[in-house]
Amino acid sequence: MSATSAPARGDLRQRASHGSPATRRRRRLPFSPWHLVLIPATIALIFPFAWLLITSVETPSETLHFPPILIPHAIRLANYSDALASAPFVRFLVNSAVVAVVTVLCNLVLCTLAGYAFARFRFLGRTALFAVIMATLMVPFQVTMIPQFIITKWLGVHVLAGVGINHIGALILPNAATAFGIFFLRQFFRTLPIEYEESARVDGASRLTVLVRVVLPLATPALATLAALTFLDSWNNFLWPLIAVTSTNQMTLPLGLATFQGAHATEWNLLMAANVMSLVPMLAVFFIAQRYFIRSVAATGLAGT
Amino acid sequence: MTANTVARPGPRQAGRAGLVRRALDSEQFNGWAFVTPGVAVILLFGAAPIVWSAVMSFQKSSLFGSSAFVGLANYRKMAHDPVVAQAIQHTLIYTALFVPGTMIVGLFLAVAMNRKIRGISIYRTAAYATMAISTISEAIVFIWLFDPSYGIVNYAFSKVGLPQQQFLNSPSEALYVIVAMTIWGWTGFAVVVYLAALQGVPQSLLEAAAIDGAGPWRTFRRVTLPLLSPATLFLAVWLTINALQLFDEVYLSTQGGPLNATTVLVYYLYNQAFEQFNFGYASAIAYFLFLVIIVVTVIQFRVGRRFTYYRS
Numbered sequence A: 001m002s003a004t005s006a007p008a009r010g011d012l013r014q015r016a017s018h019g020s021p022a023t024r025r026r027r028r029l030p031f032s033p034w035h036l037v038l039i040p041a042t043i044a045l046i047f048p049f050a051w052l053l054i055t056s057v058e059t060p061s062e063t064l065h066f067p068p069i070l071i072p073h074a075i076r077l078a079n080y081s082d083a084l085a086s087a088p089f090v091r092f093l094v095n096s097a098v099v100a101v102v103t104v105l106c107n108l109v110l111c112t113l114a115g116y117a118f119a120r121f122r123f124l125g126r127t128a129l130f131a132v133i134m135a136t137l138m139v140p141f142q143v144t145m146i147p148q149f150i151i152t153k154w155l156g157v158h159v160l161a162g163v164g165i166n167h168i169g170a171l172i173l174p175n176a177a178t179a180f181g182i183f184f185l186r187q188f189f190r191t192l193p194i195e196y197e198e199s200a201r202v203d204g205a206s207r208l209t210v211l212v213r214v215v216l217p218l219a220t221p222a223l224a225t226l227a228a229l230t231f232l233d234s235w236n237n238f239l240w241p242l243i244a245v246t247s248t249n250q251m252t253l254p255l256g257l258a259t260f261q262g263a264h265a266t267e268w269n270l271l272m273a274a275n276v277m278s279l280v281p282m283l284a285v286f287f288i289a290q291r292y293f294i295r296s297v298a299a300t301g302l303a304g305t
Numbered sequence B: 001m002t003a004n005t006v007a008r009p010g011p012r013q014a015g016r017a018g019l020v021r022r023a024l025d026s027e028q029f030n031g032w033a034f035v036t037p038g039v040a041v042i043l044l045f046g047a048a049p050i051v052w053s054a055v056m057s058f059q060k061s062s063l064f065g066s067s068a069f070v071g072l073a074n075y076r077k078m079a080h081d082p083v084v085a086q087a088i089q090h091t092l093i094y095t096a097l098f099v100p101g102t103m104i105v106g107l108f109l110a111v112a113m114n115r116k117i118r119g120i121s122i123y124r125t126a127a128y129a130t131m132a133i134s135t136i137s138e139a140i141v142f143i144w145l146f147d148p149s150y151g152i153v154n155y156a157f158s159k160v161g162l163p164q165q166q167f168l169n170s171p172s173e174a175l176y177v178i179v180a181m182t183i184w185g186w187t188g189f190a191v192v193v194y195l196a197a198l199q200g201v202p203q204s205l206l207e208a209a210a211i212d213g214a215g216p217w218r219t220f221r222r223v224t225l226p227l228l229s230p231a232t233l234f235l236a237v238w239l240t241i242n243a244l245q246l247f248d249e250v251y252l253s254t255q256g257g258p259l260n261a262t263t264v265l266v267y268y269l270y271n272q273a274f275e276q277f278n279f280g281y282a283s284a285i286a287y288f289l290f291l292v293i294i295v296v297t298v299i300q301f302r303v304g305r306r307f308t309y310y311r312s
Helices: A004-013 A022-027 A035-056 A079-088 A089-120 A126-138 A141-158 A169-175 A179-191 A194-203 A207-218 A221-238 A239-244 A253-263 A266-286 A290-303 B002-007 B014-024 B027-056 B073-079 B082-111 B120-134 B135-145 B150-158 B174-198 B203-211 B216-244 B247-252 B267-274 B280-307
Strands: none
Touching: A035 B120, A035 B135, A035 B174, A079 A089, A079 A126, A079 A239, A079 A266, A089 A126, A089 A169, A089 A179, A089 A207, A089 A221, A089 A253, A089 A266, A089 B027, A126 A179, A126 A194, A126 A221, A126 B027, A141 A169, A141 A207, A141 A239, A141 B014, A141 B120, A141 B280, A169 A221, A169 A239, A169 B027, A169 B150, A179 B150, A179 B247, A194 A207, A194 B135, A207 A221, A207 B280, A221 A290, A239 B073, A253 A266, A253 B135, A266 A290, A266 B135, A290 B120, B002 B027, B027 B280, B082 B120, B082 B174, B082 B216, B082 B267, B082 B280, B120 B174, B135 B174, B135 B247, B174 B247, B174 B267, B203 B216, B216 B280, B247 B267, B267 B280
């Protein structure tokens, strides 16, 4: 974060005695004029969250009132227990967390192994395999979802029920390794100096040891980025769970919430209480690891440039 | 350490054990061993389905029934399906509004937030928070905000003397409500990308422009904006790909209605595949969507290249 542009420019202009009276008057404001823009913008960004929270503690009659009641007469926390009583949100939360965490771990292991091999080893078929992986990166999920559904169904019936339709395993296995993750880590590994790895090899370390002991410690920023992006993707995924899971106790939060909305479409207080409960864990994770999430998203943006 | 490795067979002891050991240590073996688990997942769930759904798009296949080849029948059906025409129209209108809208909001906020003033971290956090909310949570909140009878937006409208609106219940307004909710949901992402790019703009160039007598607006137009062009191109492409795949918000808020007013391509595809179980027809639509994405992305890169400045 370098110094800001506006004050620096203002200083220069004054020093070069180009400063107009208007500029000077503006600089005498006790606060930056940008606050006048940012405060309304921030209110607009925050307002949906605030209104969500307010509605979640209102009574049904307060929600069904026009004009809307901006300040509830009493804080009705019973909405939360009522919502919990009519749908297993704790279960949804646990399912979401299990799916996201296991997917992240699988991706870190599988994409590291594959990305490293594509970056450093010469083996038969490397170029062809890598080309196939890159091709899948470009295809939208909608093209593959129908066969993915059929394959998952078949696997559940003939191989292992835990990865079949209607099990949370079905939400993990198809995303256990991603083309993006392999590509991303391969690009990263190629930027590392190979000398450390070579000297470790000369000392007699196996290739796996070199990867684990020498390369991975240098790769923590890239791994953190991949973990953050995979986590966000998995947590917010909706279309695939909607297709693959129908029984309530296997649902993740977005799907559980959508199903709950279908059943309680006009009980706004319950719906908003459920929504708050679905939001808070992710907001908490997001703010605790804000640096990683922000850096990861910024990194994809900058990498794309 | 090397002195103690007596147990290891040296080159002179190259018996069968040595051969096996060397094979186990080769780039061939390790390469395949390392890539196999990850690549297997991608081949099974990513690559094979691409081919399979291409085949299915030439078949009349469903979840239960047999699959017979029908040639181009699915594609011909698509060309004459009025809902597909509507879906294409809605998808393009949505994309044309959502992508520039998000980019303008994101650029404006990022420029405003790219300075060290009091409370800046609060402002930034407010924008980032929209990234943590799932599409489903976002859609539920916005359905409530825009509720025709009890919604707070209609209340605000009545306060400023505007007529009450039906919003998501109105065929002429529903799509625009979805545009609004998704712009809000993507604001944080656009702000992060633009803020990162803004922080890469060298201070010296801005100062040079100021010395040459350029005002703040001209400096922004002529120096900052061109330096942001790679981020702009990235956002344009990324947001477009996501916009063409709009589904979650439509599924939750309108189910494609009212009167198909919000039926977008992916919603119709989902409907055909998993509500009507016309896998063949749905696959044809999916491939059409793929084609649209490729064409639009290629055009964006072609056009974008002319306006993009890379410093390195």
